[in-house]
Amino acid sequence: MTEPSPDSLVTLRETGGPNPLYCVHPVSGSPYCYSGLAHGLGTDTPVHGFEAPGFDGVSEPAASIRELAERHTATLRDARPHGPYLLLGWSLGGVVAYEMARLLSAAGEEVPLLVIIDAALPRLQPLPPEDSLARYFLYDFLGVTEGRAPDVDKAVSGLGPGARPADLFAAVERERAVPEEFDAEFLLERYALFRTHVRALRHHPLGPVHEGPAILVRAAVTEDRLLEWGPYLPRLTEHTVPGDHHSMWQGPGLDAMSGIVTRALREVS
Incomplete structure (x- = not known):
């Protein structure tokens, strides 16, 4: 059984209603990239973020996406034993959030919102030089x-x-x-x-399907072929915001993204 890591769950926005939004770190391992989004949401929703094992420079990093998903799911269920669970992830975090949604659904829990932000589908390939x-x-x-x-x-x-x-x-x-x-x-x-x-990420075989509702937010300049999530998410809604993979977190991109997530949170609440 995977042990929870309570210290890995950080609060980005404390106040709000009963159903928090949980954000999964990108490849850097830090959840603080979501701070702007957390404070830009026009709804009363607490926001928490997962920090990656190893980000503290002490604990051992997770060697696979599956391990990350299992560890974060254990931490989530330790903090909140039952759903509904609202999940969000950018880049690598989107892939981990997808796998977390599958684990939670398989356990009979409700995942009424999964937001994947500009996360390329993992493809089996070697590391670059x-x-x-x-x-x-x-x-x-x-x-x-x-x-x-x-x-x-x-x-x-x-x-x-x-x-x-x-x-x-x-x-x-x-x-x-x-x-x-x-x-x-x-x-x-x-x-x-x-x-x-x-x-x-480059060694991860993506799980077959998540049946729950999902939102894909893509950066305007990201190639469509990298974000073909449709076969894995039959209830997918897609949005495009200004910017590239990084600049989408500033200015017009962040404003548009905040609006999309705010509306989705209001619908599920």
């Missing part, structure tokens, strides 16, 4: 898409193909391409968790 993955981590860490971090690109431009992640992180620290409080050692620690999550 280590230097490419480390660069992608830096973009994700800074909250930008590839090509929108010129200081990072400049800092690592002198490193040849196959450079070690430690060398990339030392270069961006030396050139001050990341905020000064994040040194190379810190980046290497965060990268280890990021890499574990990317590997888990």
Whole structure:
């Protein structure tokens, strides 16, 4: 039996009605990316977020999406033994939330809302080269898409193909391409968790179907082929908001997303 981890459940918005919204961390392992959404909801709903095992730098990371789903589900049911359960996840978090919804439904619990935000369907594939993955981590860490971090690109431009992640992180620290409080050692620690999550996602066979109602929120520039959730979610409603995978969490994208989630919460309440 999977043991709950009460410390991994953090409160993003404390006050509200009886049915909280539970948000699953993306690949970074941190749920605090949902803070803006939590405070932008035009409804009286408490919001909590799951922090990934290993994000504290002490506990062991989960090696698979299934393990993440089982651990977060155990934590959820420890805090709230019975539904209804309202779930939301962005990116990797959307895949984990989907699997959590399947686990809860299989246990006879009600999941009247599953919100998947710009989460690409997992596809079985190997990891990219280590230097490419480390660069992608830096973009994700800074909250930008590839090509929108010129200081990072400049800092690592002198490193040849196959450079070690430690060398990339030392270069961006030396050139001050990341905020000064994040040194190379810190980046290497965060990268280890990021890499574990990317590997888990790329080795995950998606469960066959979730019969409950679901909402897919996609960024305007995300390719449609990456978000073909229809076969897995027969009761799916889709929305598109301005921005890319990261910028959708700011300005017009966040405003539109907050409105979509607010309306969905009101409907299920």
